Amino acid sequence: MIEKNLNQIFQARIDSEEKIEARDWMPEKYRQTLIRQISQHAHSEVVGMLPEGNWITRAPSLRRKVALLAKVQDEAGHGLYLYSAAETLGAKRSDLIQQLLDGTAKYSSIFNYPTLSWADIGAIGWLVDGAAIMNQVMLCRTSYGPYARAMVRICKEESFHQRQGYEIMIALSKGSEEQKAMAQDALNRWWWPSLMMFGPNDAESKHTAQSMAWKIKRKTNDELRQAFVDATVPQAEYLGLTIPDADLKWNEERGHYDFGPIDWDEFWQVVKGYGQCNKERIAARRKAEEEGEWVREAALAYAEKQRIKKENQKTKVA
Amino acid sequence: MDNNWPLWEVFIRSKKGLSHKHVGSLHAADADMAIENARDVYTRRMEGESIWVVESKDIVASNPSQQEELYDPAKDKIYRHPTFYDIPDEIGHM
Ligand SMILES: [Fe+2]
Ligand SMILES: [Fe+2]
Numbered sequence: 018m019i020e021k022n023l024n025q026i027f028q029a030r031i032d033s034e035e036k037i038e039a040r041d042w043m044p045e046k047y048r049q050t051l052i053r054q055i056s057q058h059a060h061s062e063v064v065g066m067l068p069e070g071n072w073i074t075r076a077p078s079l080r081r082k083v084a085l086l087a088k089v090q091d092e093a094g095h096g097l098y099l100y101s102a103a104e105t106l107g108a109k110r111s112d113l114i115q116q117l118l119d120g121t122a123k124y125s126s127i128f129n130y131p132t133l134s135w136a137d138i139g140a141i142g143w144l145v146d147g148a149a150i151m152n153q154v155m156l157c158r159t160s161y162g163p164y165a166r167a168m169v170r171i172c173k174e175e176s177f178h179q180r181q182g183y184e185i186m187i188a189l190s191k192g193s194e195e196q197k198a199m200a201q202d203a204l205n206r207w208w209w210p211s212l213m214m215f216g217p218n219d220a221e222s223k224h225t226a227q228s229m230a231w232k233i234k235r236k237t238n239d240e241l242r243q244a245f246v247d248a249t250v251p252q253a254e255y256l257g258l259t260i261p262d263a264d265l266k267w268n269e270e271r272g273h274y275d276f277g278p279i280d281w282d283e284f285w286q287v288v289k290g291y292g293q294c295n296k297e298r299i300a301a302r303r304k305a306e307e308e309g310e311w312v313r314e315a316a317l318a319y320a321e322k323q324r325i326k327k328e329n330q331k332t333k334v335a
Numbered sequence: 336m337d338n339n340w341p342l343w344e345v346f347i348r349s350k351k352g353l354s355h356k357h358v359g360s361l362h363a364a365d366a367d368m369a370i371e372n373a374r375d376v377y378t379r380r381m382e383g384e385s386i387w388v389v390e391s392k393d394i395v396a397s398n399p400s401q402q403e404e405l406y407d408p409a410k411d412k413i414y415r416h417p418t419f420y421d422i423p424d425e426i427g428h429m
Pocket of ligand 2: 092146149175178
């Protein structure tokens with residue numbers, strides 16, 4: 018009875034666009050959904066550094082190198098903002114990281130594709146960050162306060178990511194025949210996985226209805242995907258590149274682009290761990306965790322030593 | 336040994352003359368490291384010129400379930416606002 022009442026009050030707050038804050042009462046399911054979603058988002062930011070980090074030392078100019086470094090550094094920051102938001106819900110950082118390392122938590126499947134050429138760095142900034150921005154702009158209005166505030170911060174930083182990627186694509190597509198072919202090849206490989214980033218079709222997505230009712234999400238997977246396609250097609254046309262979809266065409270009646278069916282078998286294969294780079298990514302994260310262990314220990318030991326030193330000085334003075 | 340670094344809340348003053356504002360939190364072994372990490376994470380684009388950090392466990396917060404008893408008493412005290420008082424137009428700005 019009381020629980021039911023609390024639920025109703027909670028939903029009324031959501032319906033009147035009030036933000037929910039960390040210490041407010043919330044349904045356990047709302048808390049768990051948020052922890053799952055925010056931590057998976059955080060893992061994606063962190064794992065997302067790996068495919069791009071692969072090209073930092075081989076960036077073709079200093080300008081490109083500082084941009085890519087700054088972008089990858091931003092993604093580390095985004096991971097931190099998101100882990101912090103999850104921690105306000107009572108999750109422990111070390112548990113969340115453990116879930117990533119033992120495979121019980123997922124991260125965006127896009128990062129299980131390899132970065133084979135420099136053009137991939139352009140395609141990732143343009144398409145992958147572009148798709149992420151669609152999602153993140155929506156999440157700036159999510160109902161959980163700390164998550165929404167983290168998103169506002171992230172979105173501010175994110176827009177240069179897409180621009181630096183698109184600039185790379187412009188340079189390549191206006192370059193030599195080989196460069197243009199590199200750009201086209203990157204688009205061919207990243208297009209469909211980028212569309213998959215928005216998740217299963219609405220009819221198949223089991224969490225969507227509840228997440229929309231709680232205003233954790235404000236738009237469905239299919240709405241976001243359509244918005245992304247509509248925004249991206251003219252950008253590809255400007256580059257003179259061809260989107261690898263024979264069914265792609267403007268639908269005057271709908272006022273949107275129609276596009277072909279997505280290969281969901283591929284999507285689920287990658288989610289389940291059978292993508293090209295799943296093992297490599299997790300191995301890299303495990304290595305970082307293991308090799309950082311002594312640093313974390315040493316820093317704590319040092320902090321403790323400093324604390325004792327200070328205390329002794331105080332007692333001496335007294 | 337529990338190797339979890341404590342959690343710190345970060346407050347940043349965006350420019351001189353303004354107050355520090357909460358921007359987020361981070362883990363660090365001690366206060367010095369918390370300041371350094373906050374510098375790296377929260378001021379990469381000139382967002383601030385002064386940083387405060389405080390351990391999260393030292394923050395005492397009001398109870399959200401006491402919303403009414405804490406804040407409602409101020410609602411009917413409109414005489415605390417300047418617009419409650421009638422001053423003739425001839426007097427001008429006061
Ligand atoms: Fe990001
Ligand atoms: Fe990004």
